Amino acid sequence: MSRVPKEAKTFVLNKSPVTAVNLNLGEEKSTFKLINKPIRDLRDDEVLVKTLYLSNDPTQRAWIQKGLNAERMYVDPVLEGQAMKSSGLGRVVASKLPGYNVGDVISCALSWQDYSIVKKVSVYNKIPQTDLPMTMFLDVLGMTGLTAYFGLLQVAQLKKTDTIVISAASGATGSMCVQIAKKVIGCKRVIGISGGAEKCRYVESIGADVCVDYKDPKFEKNMKQALGEEKYCDVFFDGVGGRILDTMLQLVKPFGQVIACGAIAGYNDFRKSFVSGWGQIITNRLTVKGFIILDFQDQYEQGVKDIAKWIQEGKIKVDNSSFTLVDLSHEGDFRKIPETWGILFSDKKGPGKLLTKL
Template identity: 65%
Template structure:
């Protein structure tokens, strides 16, 4: 194919303090659709065509207005900068040893149709073509690896544990449910999700029970799910806010809170507030925060373990575990921001949310 001279992309137009403005016709819209010239690639670089974009809640923090750069684990995306994402792309042009046109890479990309990247942006070169590309952003991507790291590295989950997993119908949460129940063999695995249908799906993955956090009796429902044990040994928190507040009171003395995310407060800081912080002191709880990027050396180990679990039937790796929004039709590129926005709505389906913006034909 001919080498493109420009890239269609989204820049951050206005960094949001609270809710994201997805109205592209509004001058105060969070994102703006534009084109930027593509320079010639230099030695050590690749020109990549974007195929799939990963949609992740953590991207919200990258664009937060007023966020201090020295308190973030990755570089922020500032005003007028191209929005960043993890994704899968195909090499169009290479000046990096070991990579040829047509190769697929799992890497840091942008909300753009083409991008120039260096080697340090690459997570891995995809060589096993028998595995669908989507799985490298799902069970074999950072979400699946996050679940592995959380339960196998950050803590050592035991078969005698009762574990509660929030956002259990999400990409990472659903993997945690499967690992906890089918790999570790935990005594009891309780999921938390936002609808009866999603709860049923979580239970189909192996959870003993899943509790709907939107129920007006959520706290009582959680106590009922825990049963005679009353408390859990481990609570994996991906949401913060009122759910964390409830679980601080339902984690046993000397138990563990595994802090993976805080999506409840990403668009509304008031929703992240908790009142039960003293429980950490009175019940001597251990709270462990972690970022999967700190465990890069464990990625190959995690991928091999997950592949083994897929083969053994302990982890689901099919179209039920992810949702792809296809934006490859003419004019659909502009829907990239609103597709990402599904993460913060009730419209998102179970599992991983992916956006397809390009074909794999050069």
């Protein structure tokens, strides 16, 4: 019989940030605060889960920005005093949701809590009994893999004849884009953008023809060299925005596409998201498409099946080098959840997905 707790350790938003977050705890202007929150009784179509893994995603930064217009958000923002939201994996410890039993592991919307009440609408799927590592269902078989899958196949409608440039190419979504573009679709040329020689080597090891270091002072010159005689790319898949987007707007061919799934450059400082090359969109008749993975929720099952098949065929690399796991399952480590999430916005982040184990 699973123990049903009376309260949950919970991180709530203490002060909505304007620029950089303050990850220190116990200060007046700390972004987050750790509290104990009573757990109410379950209602119909709800489950109580023990958090196993948390997904760390740049988009969470946008949810806590001070002064947000909720009407322009695709999910409700996190307000001061509310529990910080995430997605993750949890084990059911109590259920009033038909079809979900104690012991089941589910992928769902969670909070930064050791125990969370999850409504039916926030349950993505039940994790099947499988020999695959559970973490894969937050990574290549989760939102990360599906963002790359739908972004390339349906939003960009990428073709073999295309040259594609992918920013944040060593990151969770970018690294999947590289592999799908090169090894599944078979694009003519796949160029990654990442920060530092080590990350660029990783991007090339998973299939990119070349990876260009945005930290190099000669970034623009090096990108033009990578594009070669063609001079321009057909598609730019962007999760960064800002200076990198500004550079690439000049290097997308006339009538080409920019696919936007993120803008991490400006999440902690909106001034770094400014783009001065908007005129390129007009003069070169570029198509700019933004998308959110939730747009394709009714197609997740097919996407997971296809990605699993590509893994079996060896087209998608899955090993300990393709994600970063921070283990906070030891006594007292729960306090490090915000600090771990903050790695996303630092040079400490390794390749692939950043996950937290509780």
